[in-house]
Amino acid sequence: MTFARNLDKYAELIVRVSLNIQSGQSLWINAPILQPELVRLISSKAYKAGAKHVHIEWQDEICTQIRYLNAPDDAFNEYPTWRADALSELADNNGAYLWIDADDPELLKDVDPARISANSKAAGPKLVKWREHMSSYKMTWSIVAAPSEAWAKKVFPQLDEQAAINALWDAIFKATRVDQEDPVQIWQEHNATLRNKREQLNEKKFHKIHYRAPGTALTVQLPEHHVWRGGSATNGRGGFEFNPNIPTEEVFLSPLRQGTQGTVRSTKPLSYQGNLINNFSLTFENGRVVHYTAEEGYESLQAMIEMDEGAHYLGEIALVPHLSPISNSNLIFFNTLYDENASNHLALGRAFPTCIEGGAEMSKEQQAQAGLNDSLIHVDFMIGSAEMDIDGEHADGRIEPIFRQGNWAF
Structure with missing residues (x-):
């Protein structure tokens, strides 16, 4: 019961503080395929907060690994224009973007670094507009995390798979202050402390x-x-606060x-x-x-x-x-x-x-x-x-x- 309660509070924190979803906003979630429960909670809470659309882009790290190991070399010199255009449209309309990070830290250790570099270089020119919107806070975006089996075992190698996942969830809940009674209020106070330091x-x-x-x-x-x-940062178009990273x-x-x-x-x-x-x-x-x-x-x-x-x-x-x-x-x-x-x-x-x-x-x-x-x-x-x-x-x-x-x- 404690885990379910903490997961619900985590989703609430993401929607209300990380993204601070506004009425009429569209939300794009880049999500690990192993976390459907968290994504469903975020989607539900986003709609309740007034989201117009919630788009889910599922990611499977094993499929990512398969691509890097098996695709032809010239595949990494291309980046889909349709995806870059979709992200730019989201940004132009002051949408919100959420990346749920669950990557295996060593997912691509057996891949030629030249392939990874080529893929980044191909993506760069296509995503210039998107990155300018993000870095200038002309849209809302945030990065949070959720466990994967490989990541959990890297952090807790002494534990079996399920115990490692549970331990990593506990560490995430603690680091994000979700284990406290009212994490939304706690984060408002924490943002004020950081604001004081920067001032x-x-x-x-x-x-x-x-x-x-x-x-x-x-x-x-x-x-x-x-x-x-x-x-927290201020959305340059709407004037409302959001947190690009939780934790920070x-x-x-x-x-x-x-x-x-x-x-x-x-x-x-x-x-x-x-x-x-x-x-x-x-x-x-x-x-x-x-x-x-x-x-x-x-x-x-x-x-x-x-x-x-x-x-x-x-x-x-x-x-x-x-x-x-x-x-x-x-x-x-x-x-x-x-x-x-x-x-x-x-x-x-x-x-x-x-x-x-x-x-x-x-x-x-x-x-x-x-x-x-x-x-x-x-x-x-x-x-x-x-x-x-x-x-x-x-x-x-x-x-x-x-x-x-x-x-x-x-």
């Missing part, structure tokens, strides 16, 4: 951010008119494209396109990655960085206290949505236009002139730990602590 950072108007930790000595310069974001513990911004110097080392594995990349480091000069190493998944890291020129530059820096619910679980989720919210992190690739004043209304050329990066990818990777110190540097050279030993210093 404090915006008032400080730092010029640079300095990171220090074992294997990390990194300086990141910020754009002149930067804006810290975090927690971060405040973030997009750095100056050519302003990163030094070396940073990962602290958690990165699951990228069905492959694990672990214990890797990146060295930056004038914003660009000039050297990289990895103890595991080097070819996948290389394919990611060489995706395009913009993939060599940062699109995001994010601050997450070490003392946070996901970090305190002492679990490695092998899933970026969760692991990035246990750790300070960076992202290679596409920047967020909303992270500079007026950026959402700028052209691509104007965004570039303001110092924002662009790329086909946006990939977060974790760098935080209890040993990380972070300082903010003002334009006059004054230094102010932001993090000490992995946690907020103010």
Whole structure:
């Protein structure tokens, strides 16, 4: 009975907070085929909230794996225009998009990385308009998660299959605060806390951010008119709040494209396109990655960085206290949505236009002139730990602590 109650509260949280469905909106759910019960609950609650249409796009990771292993090479040089057009239509009409992530972290470990890279490059030009709507918050979108058998066994290898799924559900319910009596109210309060942190950072108007930790000595310069974001976002057309990620513990911004110097080392594995990349480091000069190493998944890291020129530059820096619910679980989720919210992190690739004043209304050329990066990818990777110190540097050279030993210093 407890599981059924928590699943119902999770669906309610997704509809009312993640998406904040408005009357007349259409909702597109990209859903794992193994989670029909959750999808049915979300659909029912979305219609009750006023949704006009709920479209379900079912995904089966085994079929995805079969395609990558068996389709002809030239199949990965194409992306269906009809799907790109459908997503653009959803965005043009201020629809809502939900991705329920349940992927096996190592789904494509036996696939040639060149195939995965080719597929991403084919999709990129077709999805430009769609991604611009998302990154500028001109539509509602959110990412949440639900267990799959393979993912659960990766997180809890000591348990049998069903016990691992149950344990992962429990971890998801706890991390999303669904195990509490009124998660919707709790999330409204949590969003307010994150809003307070980002407002404090915006008032400080730092010029640079300095990171220090074992294997990390990194300086990141910020754009002149930067804006810290975090927690809930505002739909640019409707003016209502939604949460692009649940869970989320971060405040973030997009750095100056050519302003990163030094070396940073990962602290958690990165699951990228069905492959694990672990214990890797990146060295930056004038914003660009000039050297990289990895103890595991080097070819996948290389394919990611060489995706395009913009993939060599940062699109995001994010601050997450070490003392946070996901970090305190002492679990490695092998899933970026969760692991990035246990750790300070960076992202290679596409920047967020909303992270500079007026950026959402700028052209691509104007965004570039303001110092924002662009790329086909946006990939977060974790760098935080209890040993990380972070300082903010003002334009006059004054230094102010932001993090000490992995946690907020103010």
